[in-house]
Amino acid sequence: MANIIQDFVPQGAKNRPGYPLTPTFITVHNTGNSSAGADAAGHATFIKSPGAGTTSWHFSVDDHQILQHIPTNESAWHAGDGANGPGNRTSIGVEICENSDGNLAQAEANAIDLIIDLMKQFNIPLTNVVSHQHWTGKYCPHLILPRWDAFIASIAKRQQERLQEDKLAQVPEWAKPAALKLLTKKVIDDPNGDTTFYRIITILDRLGLIA
Ligand SMILES: [Zn+2]
Structure with missing residues (x-):
């Protein structure tokens, strides 16, 4: 801006x-x-x-x-x-x-x-x-x-x-790619969570399970 x-x-x-x-x-x-x-x-x-x-x-x-x-x-x-x-x-x-x-x-x-x-x-x-x-x-x-x-x-x-961008503002950089995909696919509406949540979605993403 x-x-x-x-x-x-x-x-x-x-x-x-x-x-x-x-x-x-x-x-x-x-x-x-x-x-x-x-x-x-x-x-x-x-x-x-x-x-x-x-x-x-x-x-x-x-x-x-x-x-x-x-x-x-x-x-x-x-x-x-x-x-x-x-x-x-x-x-x-x-x-x-x-x-x-x-x-x-x-x-x-x-x-x-x-x-x-x-x-x-x-x-x-x-x-x-x-x-x-x-x-x-x-x-x-x-x-x-x-x-x-x-x-x-x-x-x-x-x-x-x-x-x-506003929703992802608090998500750690390393978890953003997975969180963004889940948001875009409307699997989740709120991408915020704890470290375990971020690790799980990132692992799923790296396994190719979030298309
Ligand atoms: Zn004019």
Whole structure:
């Protein structure tokens, strides 16, 4: 999980309206800027500049960090559906950077982990993770829309992985391969136990008895 750095747009700025937000959706964007240096830090500078006008969003994600520009209990102007639009007023806006000097796959992976954290924090279902296009028809996130369903599926897959990682956190390294197989096969739901348990499952695994 990439580090999240809070670097808020000053209160009172045109693009920080201060409208209260209780997020029930997450809106995914691409920045639309492939210039070298148009990473999260570059967008943090931009969003605090007069050039941003009334545009804002909550998080910029690149391949190595996440910068937060607006608190998640305040609306940002990212969905293009106006001051009373449901996109702006019910969703957290996540911008995925596409700078040519960055690693897009890693930026997307970081965004997926952030989205999962936000879903958990605000109890938002995966069906409410939507594209910018969902609100206004704008072709955004332009790099992800051609494979939108696969992107959503990869969020679900990563959720499962993280669930398993959490369950395995206390299992000793040497017993993890066997515990992971038993979890994946749904033979057990809780992989935690005592040393005897870990030794038995590891022996079974080494004998090839856990396929
Ligand atoms: Zn967008």
